[in-house]
Amino acid sequence: MDIIFWIVLPLAGLTLGWTIRWLFARLKLTASEQEATRIKEDAVKQAEAARKEMLLEAKEKIISEQKQAERETRERRAELQRFEHRVLQKEDSIDKKLRQVERVEQQLAEKERVFVERENALKQEGCKLRTELERISGLSVDEAKALIISELENEAKHDAQTIINKIESEANLSAEKKARDILLSTIQRVATEITGEVTVTTVNLPNDEMKGRIIGREGRNIRTLETITGVDIIIDDTPEAVVISCFDPVRREIAKVAMERLISDGRIHPARIEEVVTRVSKDISQKIFEEGEKVLYDLGIHNISQEGIRALGRLFFRTSYGQNVLYHSKEVAHIASLLAAEIGANTELAKRGALFHDIGKGVETDSELNHAEIGMDMARKMGEDPRIINAIGSHHNDIEPSCIESVIVQIADAISAARPGARKETMDNYIKRLKNLEDIATSFTGVEKSFAIQAGRELRVIVHSDEVSDETTKVIARDVAKKIETDLRYPGRIKVTIIRETRIVEYAR
Numbered sequence: 001m002d003i004i005f006w007i008v009l010p011l012a013g014l015t016l017g018w019t020i021r022w023l024f025a026r027l028k029l030t031a032s033e034q035e036a037t038r039i040k041e042d043a044v045k046q047a048e049a050a051r052k053e054m055l056l057e058a059k060e061k062i063i064s065e066q067k068q069a070e071r072e073t074r075e076r077r078a079e080l081q082r083f084e085h086r087v088l089q090k091e092d093s094i095d096k097k098l099r100q101v102e103r104v105e106q107q108l109a110e111k112e113r114v115f116v117e118r119e120n121a122l123k124q125e126g127c128k129l130r131t132e133l134e135r136i137s138g139l140s141v142d143e144a145k146a147l148i149i150s151e152l153e154n155e156a157k158h159d160a161q162t163i164i165n166k167i168e169s170e171a172n173l174s175a176e177k178k179a180r181d182i183l184l185s186t187i188q189r190v191a192t193e194i195t196g197e198v199t200v201t202t203v204n205l206p207n208d209e210m211k212g213r214i215i216g217r218e219g220r221n222i223r224t225l226e227t228i229t230g231v232d233i234i235i236d237d238t239p240e241a242v243v244i245s246c247f248d249p250v251r252r253e254i255a256k257v258a259m260e261r262l263i264s265d266g267r268i269h270p271a272r273i274e275e276v277v278t279r280v281s282k283d284i285s286q287k288i289f290e291e292g293e294k295v296l297y298d299l300g301i302h303n304i305s306q307e308g309i310r311a312l313g314r315l316f317f318r319t320s321y322g323q324n325v326l327y328h329s330k331e332v333a334h335i336a337s338l339l340a341a342e343i344g345a346n347t348e349l350a351k352r353g354a355l356f357h358d359i360g361k362g363v364e365t366d367s368e369l370n371h372a373e374i375g376m377d378m379a380r381k382m383g384e385d386p387r388i389i390n391a392i393g394s395h396h397n398d399i400e401p402s403c404i405e406s407v408i409v410q411i412a413d414a415i416s417a418a419r420p421g422a423r424k425e426t427m428d429n430y431i432k433r434l435k436n437l438e439d440i441a442t443s444f445t446g447v448e449k450s451f452a453i454q455a456g457r458e459l460r461v462i463v464h465s466d467e468v469s470d471e472t473t474k475v476i477a478r479d480v481a482k483k484i485e486t487d488l489r490y491p492g493r494i495k496v497t498i499i500r501e502t503r504i505v506e507y508a509r
Contacts, residue, residue: 161471203259205240213268214242214259224270228277229255249317254284288313295330301352305382312355314362325362328416329355335412340405346387350405353391354412356384360392372398433490440483441496444476458495459484465502473498 134140205211215222215235222233231246233255242259246252258280262268265276289306292313296304304312315326336354340347360375369377375392391406393399401407434452441450441461446468450461461480463473477498484494 158471161474165471165474203242203244203256203263205242205263208240210263211235211242214262216268216270220270221268221273224273225255225259225277228274229258231255233259249319250284250288250314253317254280257284288316291316291326295326295355299330299333299351299355301355308356308359308378308382311359311362311378314364315358318361320358320361323417325358329358331416332357332409332412335415336405336408339408339412343404343408345404345408349385349387349403350391350408350412352384353388353405354409356388357392357395357409357413370396370398372396433488436488437484437494440487441480443483444480446472446476456490456494458497460497460499462499462501465500468500470500473500 213221214225214233216224222235225231226233229246230248230251231244234243234245236243244252244255244259246255254277258273258277261276261280262273265272288310290313292304292309292311295312296302296309312326312329315329316324318325320328333351333355337347337351339345340350356375356379358371358375359378360369360371360373363374363378372393372395376389379389379392387403387405390399390402391409394401394406395409395413397410401410434456437452437456437459438450441447441459446463448462448464450459452459459480461476463476468476477496480498481494481496484490484496
């Protein structure tokens with residue numbers, strides 16, 4: 001029994017525990033179902049309340065939109081009524097204006113009819129008057145018209161010439177004063193030599209016996225010197241002097257320096273001559289380069305090729321009318337730079353173009369081109385600015401100037417060449433220039449005499465007073481000046497003065 005009891009007791013406990021657990025689970029399930037039912041009911045209630053609220057809001061919105069639509073409809077209806085009222089008013093106004101226009105048209109038609117009648121009457125009266133005037137004057141309509149036109153034309157020409165003379169006078173006064181101020185300011189700031197250097201081609205000898213040593217046995221010394229240097233040595237009866245002749249100034253300078261060194265050394269023979277000439281050639285070549293560099297340094301110009309520097313340096317031995325071309329180019333560069341600064345042009349371009357304007361004279365070439373064309377070609381090879389190339393080519397008017405800097409170079413070149421003491425001029429050229437000036441003046445109708453004075457700087461022309469009027473004298477003066485500009489080449493400026501004398505003679509009897 002005890003065994004059975006201990007066996008049954010645990011089973012009973014297990015059964016009881018399981019039963020109790022099942023009861024608790026059942027209770028929890030029941031409670032969960034009740035809670036779920038309650039949540040469901042609450043959710044249904046909330047959804048119903050939300051639905052009712054949304055319906056209420058929708059109804060309120062619909063009602064608000066209906067009210068808004070009704071209000072807009074009323075406003076549009078009122079606006080349409082106002083627009084219709086304005087249209088009706090405009091129609092009334094247009095009807096009134098149409099009636100006024102009709103009345104005005106009727107009045108204009110009546111006036112036009114009256115004007116036409118008056119015009120026809122005036123035409124008839126005009127024909128009668130014209131016929132009467134032709135009868136009285138003895139001139140037809142075309143003849144009278146031509147006479148009036150001729151008188152008006154003469155009067156207009158006289159008035160136009162008077163105005164032109166006044167304008168020219170005022171312009172000349174203003175332009176001359178301004179140009180004088182600029183040129184004076186420029187020239188006074190340039191400090192250069194009074195006269196240019198002249199290349200010397202005569203070598204002084206210590207005595208006449210040196211001539212025989214220069215000639216050498218059977219003339220071998222002089223032939224060697226002439227062959228190596230490329231010059232002609234003239235030994236004549238001039239005491240203690242030998243003349244060196246050559247178109248190339250560099251060769252002439254080499255021969256001059258070499259001969260002076262040979263004379264001072266005393267040893268004169270072909271081998272010594274070759275040695276001295278070779279050494280002098282190197283020295284002159286170095287001097288050419290140094291002179292070119294010196295000018296560039298003084299002017300502050302850079303980026304020049306070796307060939308350009310040597311071409312500039314060769315100008316040191318070149319002269320034009322007795323004026324050293326290198327010094328002349330340097331002076332022109334200074335003047336052009338100052339002129340450009342005065343009038344607001346490009347100073348660097350003007351200075352560079354002015355320095356290179358005669359560079360063609362220093363180029364070693366056998367070309368048939370003139371020095372301006374050779375200088376243009378060289379400037380193109382050096383990669384210079386097209387305006388500088390134009391300034392080089394146009395400084396003697398071989399081509400037209402394309403910029404203000406080219407004109408400045410022309411002016412600066414003329415100033416440098418025209419200043420007193422800068423150049424020498426032969427008597428023949430001087431007399432020829434004066435005669436050409438006088439011939440140009442006397443070629444005009446009405447000119448009695450002409451005189452070139454002040455070294456050709458002024459031309460005075462005397463005209464016949466009975467053939468030329470006061471107004472015509474100004475026309476002649478302008479035409480003479482233009483013909484001089486066209487036909488002659490001259491430095492500076494030439495003043496043309498026309499003199500008309502009015503002489504009245506009466507006799508007392």
